[in-house]
Structure formats: C-alpha cells, structure tokens
Amino acid sequence: MLILGIDTATSAIAVGLSDGERTASALRIDPKGHAEHLAPLVGDLLAGEGVSPGELTAIVVGTGPGPFTGLRVGMVTGLTMGHALGVPVHGICSLDVLAHQALCDECESGRPGHRLRTHGDVLVATDARRKEVYWARYRVGAAPDGRQALLPLTQPAVDRPAELPADLRELPTAGRGPVLYPDLFPHPVGPLDVDGGVLARLGALGLRDGRDMPVEPLYLRRPDALTTAERGAGR
Amino acid sequence: MSSDAPLVLGIETSCDETGVGIVRGETLLADEIASSVDEHARFGGVVPEVASRAHLEAMVPTIERACRTAGVGLRDLDAVAVTSGPGLAGALMVGVASAKALALSLGVPLYGVNHLASHVAVDIVEHGPLPEPTLALLVSGGHSSLLLVPDVTHDVRSLGSTIDDAAGEAFDKVARVLGMPFPGGPHIDRAARSGEVALDFPRGLTTGRDMQRYRFDFSFSGLKTAVSRWVAAREASGEPVPVADVAASFQEAVVDVLTRKAVLACREHGVGHLQIGGGVAANSRLRAMAAERCAAAGVELRVPRPGLCTDNGAMVAALGAQMVLRGRTASDLSLPADSSLPVTVVQS
Ligand SMILES: [Zn+2]
Numbered sequence: 184m185l186i187l188g189i190d191t192a193t194s195a196i197a198v199g200l201s202d203g204e205r206t207a208s209a210l211r212i213d214p215k216g217h218a219e220h221l222a223p224l225v226g227d228l229l230a231g232e233g234v235s236p237g238e239l240t241a242i243v244v245g246t247g248p249g250p251f252t253g254l255r256v257g258m259v260t261g262l263t264m265g266h267a268l269g270v271p272v273h274g275i276c277s278l279d280v281l282a283h284q285a286l287c288d289e290c291e292s293g294r295p296g297h298r299l300r301t302h303g304d305v306l307v308a309t310d311a312r313r314k315e316v317y318w319a320r321y322r323v324g325a326a327p328d329g330r331q332a333l334l335p336l337t338q339p340a341v342d343r344p345a346e347l348p349a350d351l352r353e354l355p356t357a358g359r360g361p362v363l364y365p366d367l368f369p370h371p372v373g374p375l376d377v378d379g380g381v382l383a384r385l386g387a388l389g390l391r392d393g394r395d396m397p398v399e400p401l402y403l404r405r406p407d408a409l410t411t412a413e414r415g416a417g418r
Numbered sequence: 419m420s421s422d423a424p425l426v427l428g429i430e431t432s433c434d435e436t437g438v439g440i441v442r443g444e445t446l447l448a449d450e451i452a453s454s455v456d457e458h459a460r461f462g463g464v465v466p467e468v469a470s471r472a473h474l475e476a477m478v479p480t481i482e483r484a485c486r487t488a489g490v491g492l493r494d495l496d497a498v499a500v501t502s503g504p505g506l507a508g509a510l511m512v513g514v515a516s517a518k519a520l521a522l523s524l525g526v527p528l529y530g531v532n533h534l535a536s537h538v539a540v541d542i543v544e545h546g547p548l549p550e551p552t553l554a555l556l557v558s559g560g561h562s563s564l565l566l567v568p569d570v571t572h573d574v575r576s577l578g579s580t581i582d583d584a585a586g587e588a589f590d591k592v593a594r595v596l597g598m599p600f601p602g603g604p605h606i607d608r609a610a611r612s613g614e615v616a617l618d619f620p621r622g623l624t625t626g627r628d629m630q631r632y633r634f635d636f637s638f639s640g641l642k643t644a645v646s647r648w649v650a651a652r653e654a655s656g657e658p659v660p661v662a663d664v665a666a667s668f669q670e671a672v673v674d675v676l677t678r679k680a681v682l683a684c685r686e687h688g689v690g691h692l693q694i695g696g697g698v699a700a701n702s703r704l705r706a707m708a709a710e711r712c713a714a715a716g717v718e719l720r721v722p723r724p725g726l727c728t729d730n731g732a733m734v735a736a737l738g739a740q741m742v743l744r745g746r747t748a749s750d751l752s753l754p755a756d757s758s759l760p761v762t763v764v765q766s
Contacts, residue, residue: 206590218511222518226751235566236523251467252508263519267492330741352748400474406467410460 184390187242187264188383191217191257192249192277193309193359198225199379200232203387206380207232214382217256225260227264239272241304245277245377245385247401248317248339249309258400271387273396278307278339278358280342280382282321284374286333287381299323299331306351308360308368311341316360317403318342320351341403344368424496424742427484427520428735429477431513432505433467433560434458436476440482441739446543447488449732450726451533452476458598463590464559466506474514481516489724495526497748499738502530502766503759504701505560506523510755518751527748529738530766532574532759533729534563537695539570539740540733544722549691552720552756553577555680557704558696558728559586559601561760562676564634571740576761577683578634581623585672585698588638592668595646596661603739606665607701613662619671624678634683641671673704677711693720699727741765 188199194214198221200207209228211220227374235418238305246263247254258274265272285305300323326332344352344360344367352368361371389396422468423443430437434455440448454472458464480486485492500517503510514530521528538554551568562580567573583591586603595604598609621627622637645668652659676698684692692712698704712719746765753766 216754218514219752221515222522223752226522251470252511255470255508255512258518259474259477259512260515262478263481263516264523266481267520274426300744398472402471405470406465408465408468410463412460412464414462 184387185238185240186237186383187225188258188386188388189221189242189261189377190245190277190280190377190379190382191221191253192245192247193376195376196221196224197377197379198228199233199303199381199383200228201380201387203384206242208378208380208390210376210379210415212376221256221260227295231298231325236264236268238251239268239270241386241390242272243382243396244272244274244278245382246274246399247277248250248311248341248403249277251402253365254400258398262398265350265367272327272398274398274413275382275388275389276339277377277386278309278319278336279333280385281307281309281357282319283385284334285355285372285376285379285395286321286323304336304354305372306354306356307345307358308356309340309358314343315341316344318347318360320354339403424739425490425494426497426499426735426742427495428499428731428733428738429513429517430501430533430734431473432501432538432727432730433509434464434472434505436480437729437731437734438480439735440488441543441732441735443739443743444542444546444600445681446732447490448484449730450480450484451730452480452485457567461606462594462600469506470512472536473509477512477516492520492524495524497527497529497733497738497742499531499741501533501536501734502753503532503533503756505757507755507757510757513690514753514755515701519695522751526631528751529741530749530753531734531737531741531762532761534561534565534761535570535574535764536733536737538565538567538693539737540695540726541693541720541722542740543732544726545720545737550635550692551689553680553687553689554683554693554695556696557585557596557675557676557694557698559590561696562566562636563763564680566687566689568569568700570742570764572764574762574764578632578636578679580636580638582637582639585636585638585644585676586671586696588642589698591642592645595649596664603698603701606669607703609662610666610669610703613660613666615667615670616760617648617667618665619667621671621675624675634679636675636679638672639669646729652711659748669701669703672706673701677707680708681711681717683713686713691718691720695722695727697728700724
C-alpha cells in the first residue's frame with residue numbers, strides 16, 4: 184500500500200505519502216499558487232522518496248471546505264492522477280485532518296500510528312475569506328465498533344467568527360482562524376495547515392476500516408450570482 | 419499522417435465548455451465536450467463559479483470519453499496540451515491542474531498554449547496545413563481579434579481587437595433586449611432570416627480618423643446601445659417591435675464591420691488566406707458575407723465546421739501536436755494559468 188495525499192483547501196499546498204506506517208510530507212504556502220506549485224511539489228516528493236507514480240495504490244484528496252479555486256486544483260489533480268494511474272481516489276474533509284493533527288499525539292510528533300488524546304473537544308477554524316471561517320467541532324470518543332476515534336460533533340460550516348457561541352470559540356482551536364482573529368479564538372493549538380502525510384495516513388486507516396470516503400467538494404456556499412428569475416423578483 | 423505521428427491530448431477549460439480532444443499529427447481522433455451552458459442560461463450569462471464547478475465534475479469523464487472515441491489509452495499519449503490562457507482564471511486552473519496531473523502521471527511533456535492560437539491551429543485538422551502567413555478573424559463571446567499568423571507555434575501578431583464588447587457579447591446583449599434566451603447568437607441568426615435589413619445601425623470605428631487610429635480594431639458597444647435605444651423608443655410609442663428586422667439589421671452591422679476589416683487586412687498585409695474562428699463563426703450571415711467579399715478580393719476563405727469553431731479540446735490538441743512536430747520545447751510543470759495571457763504569447 185502506498186497512498187498519495189493532496190490538500191489545497193487552505194493557503195497551504197500540502198502533499199504527502201503513506202504506506203500505512205511511515206509517512207512523508209511536503210508543504211508550500213502560497214494562497215494564489217495552487218495551480219502552479221501543486222504538480223511540481225508532488226513530483227519532487229515522489230522523486231525525493233524514490234517512488235514512481237506507477238507505484239501508488241490510491242490517492243486521497245482533501246475535500247475542503249476551502250476557497251473554491253484552490254480547493255478544486257487539488258481535487259482535480261487527485262482525480263486525474265487516479266484515472267491516469269488506474270487507482271482509486273478517495274476524499275476526506277480537510278477539517279478532519281486538522282482535528283486529527285491537533286488531537287493525535289503521534290501525528291504531532293511524526294511517529295507512526297495514531298494515539299488520540301482522550302480528553303476535551305477541539306475546534307477547527309480555517310480562513311474562508313470574506314471575514315468568515317470554515318469550522319467544525321470534534322471530540323475523541325468511542326466509535327460504533329468500540330475503538331477510540333475522532334468524532335465530528337458538527338457538520339462543517341461557514342460563519343463570521345463573532346457570530347459563533349462564546350463557549351465554542353473558547354475551545355482549543357486548530358487552523359489559521361486564531362491567527363486571523365486572535366481576539367475571537369483565544370486558545371490556539373498546534374497545527375495551522377493540513378499535513379499531507381497525515382491526510383494520506385488517514386486515507387490508509389479509512390481503507391483499512393472500509394470507510395466510505397466520497398470525493399465531493401465541500402463548497403458550503405452557493406455561487407455568487409442571481410438567476411434572471413431572482414433578479415426579476417427584485418432580489 | 420503516419421501512425422508514428424505524435425498522439426496528443428488537449429484540454430480546454432477557459433470558459434464554460436470542458437473540452438478534451440485527441441489528435442494524431444494532423445488527424446483529429448476525438449473531440450469531446452461537456453458544456454455547462456444550460457446552467458448559465460438561468461443566470462442570463464456565464465457565471466465563472468458555476469463554470470468552474472462544472473469543469474471539476476466533467477473533467478475526468480470527458481477525458482475518458484475522448485480516449486474511448488479515439489480508441490486509444492492514456493498510456494499511448496506522446497504529449498498533453500492545455501489552454502493556459504486567456505480565459506476565466508478559476509476555470510483555466512481546473513484544466514491546467516488536470517493536464518499537469520496527466521503529464522506527471524504518464525511521464526510525458528506538457529504544453530501550455532494560448533487559447534486564441536489554438537482557435538487558429540484547429541483548422542489544420544480540418545483543412546490541412548496552415549498557409550503561412552494566415553490571417554485569422556476570431557470572434558466569440560470572449561474575444562474579437564484580427565491576427566496575422568506567420569507561424570502558429572510561435573509567431574502570432576495582433577493587428578486589432580475589440581476596444582469594448584466582444585462580438586458574441588453584443589449578440590448576447592441584443593438578444594436579451596429582444597427577449598431571446600442566452601446564448602443569443604443562434605436566436606438572432608434564426609430571427610434575422612425572416613427579417614429585412616431595414617434599419618441603419620452604426621458601424622463602429624469604420625470612418626475618418628477612427629480608420630487611422632483603430633484601423634483593425636472593433637467596437638460594438640455603441641451598436642448595442644443604439645439597438646436598445648431604438649427598441650425602447652418603439653416600445654414607449656406603443657408600437658410593436660419588428661424583432662426580425664431589428665435582428666437582421668443588427669447582425670448586418672456586426673458582420674459588415676468584421677468582414678470589411680478582415681478583407682482589408684488581408685489586402686494590406688498581402689495575405690491570400692483568411693480563417694474565421696470562434697463561436698460567432700457559426701453565424702450564417704457572417705459565413706455568407708465573408709465568402710462573397712473574399713471571392714471578390716481573391717482571398718481564400720477557410721472556416722472550420724461550427725463544432726470546431728466554438729471552444730473545444732481538439733483545437734488545443736491540434737496546436738500541441740504542431741508544437742511537438744516542430745520540436746518546440748515543452749512547458750515547465752510549474753506553468754501558471756494566466757487569465758490575461760497576451761495573444762502574442764503562444765506558449766507559456
Ligand atoms: Zn474561444
């Protein structure tokens with residue numbers, strides 16, 4: 184098993200490899216450069232690890248939520264590579280990856296495997312532009328099969344940070360939300376950007392557990408345009 | 419063309435069509451399109467975000483269909499080409515990212531090419547090698563350009579372009595004034611057939627000083643305004659609007675300017691071939707008047723079939739194949755999508 188992870192849901196271009204045990208990651212921060220830099224970053228990562236594209240067995244893409252243009256670059260890259268190489272493509276919510284990075288001691292330390300902290304909730308808040316954040320709340324708990332797992336307590340959503348309840352904002356918060364709105368998210372923790380290696384490893388875990396991982400972009404907002412009928416109705 | 423000619427796949431996503439074409443040398447093997455035009459009709463025009471979402475959904479299925487139609491596998495490809503600009507930024511990026519993913523996965527060279535040069539190159543798979551130089555009139559919802567093309571793979575010169583609305587945009591706007599749905603071109607063409615050129619609408623940039631300063635440029639916004647004013651005045655007076663006559667008169671004004679300047683450019687630059695491309699090339703009056711005026715001027719007219727005039731992947735593949743045949747260096751995997759790529763930059 185050799186999985187390539189690709190995430191472009193934030194200002195970071197994150198790629199990674201996982202064989203289920205060992206991971207490797209590469210990251211480049213460039214909010215406008217996803218289309219330029221992603222393919223070379225993947226190429227360099229593979230070359231650096233001595234892997235040819237034909238050796239990949241699956242591809243996992245971050246499905247957002249994230250600013251649309253960047254998000255699509257990663258998704259279409261993963262989908263096209265999967266098709267060209269004849270391997271399956273799976274999707275994982277980008278906020279789930281950040282939550283995992285925040286709550287898993289071993290993800291943080293870079294050691295193999297996953298050991299989740301058993302206490303407390305975590306909030307993930309990323310930049311949605313337009314003075315909003317994409318966010319979701321997570322808790323470590325028992326999955327239906329009894330195993331310890333990261334459980335999303337909410338669906339991913341997009342809101343103005345000041346409009347989120349105070350008790351939510353007070354939670355330990357991962358992602359760049361606290362960097363942008365330090366007064367509103369007073370307890371920043373750990374990861375700012377998705378780690379492509381963790382994404383790839385979560386893909387490996389999902390495959391092991393037989394999870395359904397659809398490749399559906401999480402836009403959360405409809406396109407900015409009025410239909411002619413809506414315009415006629417006076418907005 | 420022999421079977422060892424380069425097999426090239428081309429991707430086009432600069433506007434609302436997801437196009438994938440496959441060309442072997444100068445032979446067209448597949449030209450598959452997924453269009454989001456029906457989704458845009460509800461909005462009365464192309465909405466960039468709607469187009470980009472549709473590109474993401476359609477990209478891989480369209481690649482698959484093109485391979486099936488061509489009877490080739492992706493592993494047979496010798497190169498991948500993609501429109502890197504000009505166009506809608508977010509839409510371009512979907513195609514560029516997908517093309518890079520193909521090139522990276524298959525280990526083949528990538529060519530990022532200019533959308534407008536591709537419109538010219540597509541005629542190679544329709545009518546054979548391009549005469550050099552060729553003069554090209556490209557008219558669509560996004561562009562109106564007169565180009566002098568000594569070598570479509572690296573020497574494209576702009577003689578003129580629109581200074582306001584594109585020709586196709588004028589068709590869309592006038593169609594809206596006349597209560598016709600988007601896109602307006604085909605509706606105006608149809609209505610005009612039963613109308614008469616009874617109204618004298620303005621021909622922008624065709625007289626006096628304009629013919630010096632803007633010799634091969636176009637302007638359609640004054641024409642559009644004149645038509646809307648005429649229609650509004652007619653409605654205000656309570657009289658019925660003669661839709662067919664308005665459509666015919668408007669269309670005549672556009673086509674008159676386009677063909678007059680194109681033929682003049684041929685004469686002044688000593689070029690014996692005129693090629694017309696872009697969505698507006700499907701207009702029946704434009705084809706007829708261009709044929710008439712080219713014949714009178716001793717210029718050979720080349721117009722690809724309508725499906726190859728509108729945006730498509732075949733044109734990108736056709737230009738990519740020329741790049742390979744002429745030994746041009748491949749693009750870097752870090753090539754950007756450039757929404758305002760100048761027409762003179764054939765490859766990025
Ligand atoms: Zn075009």
